[in-house]
Amino acid sequence: MTNDLSRLSINQETIKQWSLPELAEGCVKAGIDKVGLWRAPVQEYGVERTAQLLADSGLSVTSLCRGGFLTDLDPAGRSRALDDNRAALDEAAGLSTDTLVLVSGGLPAGDKDLYGARERIADALGELAPYAAERGVRLAIEPLHPMFASDRCVVSTLSQALDLAERFPADQVGVVVDTYHLWWDDQAPAQIARAGAAGRIHSFQLADWITPLPAGVLVGRGQLGSGCVDFRTFRAAVEATGFDGPIEVEIFNEDLWARDGSEVLAEVAARYLEHAC
Amino acid sequence: MTNDLSRLSINQETIKQWSLPELAEGCVKAGIDKVGLWRAPVQEYGVERTAQLLADSGLSVTSLCRGGFLTDLDPAGRSRALDDNRAALDEAAGLSTDTLVLVSGGLPAGDKDLYGARERIADALGELAPYAAERGVRLAIEPLHPMFASDRCVVSTLSQALDLAERFPADQVGVVVDTYHLWWDDQAPAQIARAGAAGRIHSFQLADWITPLPAGVLVGRGQLGSGCVDFRTFRAAVEATGFDGPIEVEIFNEDLWARDGSEVLAEVAARYLEHAC
Numbered sequence: 001m002t003n004d005l006s007r008l009s010i011n012q013e014t015i016k017q018w019s020l021p022e023l024a025e026g027c028v029k030a031g032i033d034k035v036g037l038w039r040a041p042v043q044e045y046g047v048e049r050t051a052q053l054l055a056d057s058g059l060s061v062t063s064l065c066r067g068g069f070l071t072d073l074d075p076a077g078r079s080r081a082l083d084d085n086r087a088a089l090d091e092a093a094g095l096s097t098d099t100l101v102l103v104s105g106g107l108p109a110g111d112k113d114l115y116g117a118r119e120r121i122a123d124a125l126g127e128l129a130p131y132a133a134e135r136g137v138r139l140a141i142e143p144l145h146p147m148f149a150s151d152r153c154v155v156s157t158l159s160q161a162l163d164l165a166e167r168f169p170a171d172q173v174g175v176v177v178d179t180y181h182l183w184w185d186d187q188a189p190a191q192i193a194r195a196g197a198a199g200r201i202h203s204f205q206l207a208d209w210i211t212p213l214p215a216g217v218l219v220g221r222g223q224l225g226s227g228c229v230d231f232r233t234f235r236a237a238v239e240a241t242g243f244d245g246p247i248e249v250e251i252f253n254e255d256l257w258a259r260d261g262s263e264v265l266a267e268v269a270a271r272y273l274e275h276a277c
Numbered sequence: 278m279t280n281d282l283s284r285l286s287i288n289q290e291t292i293k294q295w296s297l298p299e300l301a302e303g304c305v306k307a308g309i310d311k312v313g314l315w316r317a318p319v320q321e322y323g324v325e326r327t328a329q330l331l332a333d334s335g336l337s338v339t340s341l342c343r344g345g346f347l348t349d350l351d352p353a354g355r356s357r358a359l360d361d362n363r364a365a366l367d368e369a370a371g372l373s374t375d376t377l378v379l380v381s382g383g384l385p386a387g388d389k390d391l392y393g394a395r396e397r398i399a400d401a402l403g404e405l406a407p408y409a410a411e412r413g414v415r416l417a418i419e420p421l422h423p424m425f426a427s428d429r430c431v432v433s434t435l436s437q438a439l440d441l442a443e444r445f446p447a448d449q450v451g452v453v454v455d456t457y458h459l460w461w462d463d464q465a466p467a468q469i470a471r472a473g474a475a476g477r478i479h480s481f482q483l484a485d486w487i488t489p490l491p492a493g494v495l496v497g498r499g500q501l502g503s504g505c506v507d508f509r510t511f512r513a514a515v516e517a518t519g520f521d522g523p524i525e526v527e528i529f530n531e532d533l534w535a536r537d538g539s540e541v542l543a544e545v546a547a548r549y550l551e552h553a554c
Contacts, residue, residue, distance in 0.1 A: 112507040114461070147424040149461040150505045151488045156461050184391070184426040184433050211428045215492040228427045230389040 008272055009034035009062040010265065011205070011250035012041060018261040020045045024057040026265050036063045036205075036248045037095065039088060047094040054095070061097035062246040063140065063176075063203050064088065070124035071105035071117040071154060078124070081105075085128050093135035099202050100132065101140050101176055106151040117154040122164050129172040140202035141165055142176035145184075147217055158182055158191035165200050174202035177238055178250070180221050183209050183229045189237050196241020204238050206231060206276060207251045219252040224271035231276040247276065285549055286311035286339040287542065288482070288527035289318065295538040297322045301334040303542050313340045313482075313525045314372060316365060324371040331372070338374035339523040340417065340453075340480050341365065347401035348382035348394040348431060355401070358382075362405050370412035376479050377409065378417050378453055383428040394431040399441050406449040417479035418442055419453035422461075424494055435459055435468035442477050451479035454515055455527070457498050460486055460506045466514050473518020481515050483508060483553060484528045496529040501548035508553040524553065 010032055012023050020041060027035060035054070042050045042064070054061060067088040072078045085100075092100045104121045107114065125139060132139050141161040144153035155161050161175040175195050182188045195201050208229045210222030224231060235247070249268050256264050287309055289300050297318060304312060312331070319327045319341070331338060344365040349355045362377075369377045381398045384391065402416060409416050418438040421430035432438050438452040452472050459465045472478045485506045487499030501508060512524070526545050533541050 107505050112505045114463070145423065146461040147422065147490065147494070150486055157463075160463065184423040186391070186434075186437065209427055212493045213424065213490070216489045217424070217494060228384050228389045 005030070005032050005269055005272070007247045008032055008269065009036050009246040009248040010268065011036035011063075011065070011248050013038055013065070014249055014251045014256065014268060015261045015264050016041075017257050020050055020053060022261060024053055024059055026262055027059060028057050029262075030265050030269055032265075032269065033058060034060050034062045034246050034248075036065065036250060037061055037097070038065045039091060042091065042095065047091050051095050061095045062248050063099040063101050064092040064095060064097050065101045066103050066142075067100045067128075067139070068102035068153075069105040070102075070121045071108060072120075073108045073111065078120075082124060082127055085124070086131055089128070089132050089135050089137050092137045098136060099138050099140050101142050101203060103142055103144065104153050104155045106149070106154060114149065114154050118160065118164065121155070122167060125164065125168060125173055129168045133169075133172050138171060138202045139173045140176045141173065142178060142203075143181055145181045157185055158188055158195060162191060162195055162200065166198070170199045174200035176203040176205060177201055177234075178205040178207070179229045179231060179234050180205075180207035180209060183234070192237045193241055196238065196243055201238060201241065201243045201245070203248060204243065204245060205248045205250045206272070207249070214254070219254055221251045221253050223251060223253065223256065223267065224249065225275040235276055247272075282307075282309050282546055282549070284524045285309055285546065286313050286523040286525040287545065288313035288340075288342070288525050290315055290342070291526055291528045291533065291545060292538045292541050293318075294534050297327055297330060299538060301330055301336055303539055304336060305334050307542050307546055309542075309546065310335060311337050311339045311523050311525075313342065313527060314338055314374070315342045316368060319368065319372065324368050328372050338372045339525050340376040340378050341369040341372060341374050342378045343380050343419075344377045344405075344416070345379035345430075346382040347379075347398045348385060349397075350385045350388065355397075359401060359404055362401070363408055366405070366409050366412050366414050369414045375413060376415050376417050378419050378480060380419055380421065381430050381432045383426070383431060391426065391431050395437065395441065398432070399444060402441065402445060402450055406445045410449050415448060415479045416450045417453045418450065419455060419480075420458055422458045434462060435465055435472060439468060439472055439477065443475070447476045451477035453480040453482060454478055454511075455482040455484070456506045456508060456511050457482075457484035457486060460511070469514045470518060473515065473520055478515060478518065478520050478522070480525060481520065481522065482525045482527045483549070484526070491531070496531055498528045498530050500528060500530065500533065500544065501526065502552040512553055524549075
């Protein structure tokens, strides 16, 4: 493991109080040359303008969040979701990132069939994978913590994500290994090995697990080292497969968002070196 | 499946606005002859007095909640936990219930080792199982949803619970199958079969999964039929193993607690018949 910042990528949501120019300037000052981006702020700033800003700053984009939400039962809703994912792939290509993160979608209202929902995701991937491949972008299925299974993502484990991804070529569909979502799972080490052996770890993301969880549980992630995730062991498992890609820190936390962005970035870098290197 | 209330047990926490006498009276009026109890209200009312009240009402106790919290690293804390579990077993025997539910405990402060914590649970079970057996009480390990893994229960799946239970005789240590905690897990059906084949399903509990989750996530359970749990499929899987024991409804929900107890009980019974029979 390297003990420098050369592998570190800052997901912009971690410091969402910053505009894109502030993010670019802050990362350059801190000696960090990679960022993960989200569609909404990029669309607001403009895709081409964002690409130019990052190129001018010497920054590369490790992932774009997010596509997905592919579980709709209604044909019109499903068609809209596919259109939106094609647009996300175009945006990813415009930013020269090779990875679009997919949050697959939850159960439609009144539906109780997790298996059926995952099959609809597989069908949608079949439509999207060739489109992604033409643009040089990989679809990265992100398993989300089981507490999101009903309303956000019916893919709750790395095993389920790989069962979906393995129906497609590894350079088209892979997975996200995010410590926040997987830390509790005793099957995660074996599934990381499975993913890495097939070249399907398309993104590796870090956030810590802290409690109590806030209402809605979405923005309860912890700064690295503030919770109970063993980052070094996770990183060792991922790197044992040969993975040497970016390590992206993506933390949703109201307290971090209320602070000075430069201070948060410095803390993330220091915690990364202390806990993940 | 029977379509009557003969299998239904009301966990008192579902209607915690009721005193024990109110619970007994309400259940008798509703034609329900089984309850699940919690230690704190029983201690407050008195164990012997509770036992007498229930005997006079013709009610049996399907489970007592809860023992557990067996993950302490500190020897003094561990010793206190074992003493407390022995007291819980005495209370269970005093109530003539055959099942003490165990919420195993979370990670000690600063600790990140889920595997080690589960091994400490196994050690504690080794000390408690003979004591339980002498009193005719079974220890039922309850896997809790992974969102509780750090602060409440490092046993997150039925598979992990069975890995622990199987080190002991089935009539001493088994598991709780609670739909709220297990609904998301695609391994649950196979693990229910594993548990049932060994006679280790010591308790079967129902609650629905609803969102958004409240802060702290503890009291966000849904009334049967209000969420996305497929109770009939769960019950069929449990009964396919030969299980014909009580079906206990245990819902922690602020809205239910704010309502008239008789109304809540009637609704639970109606929802049970509609969704789980």
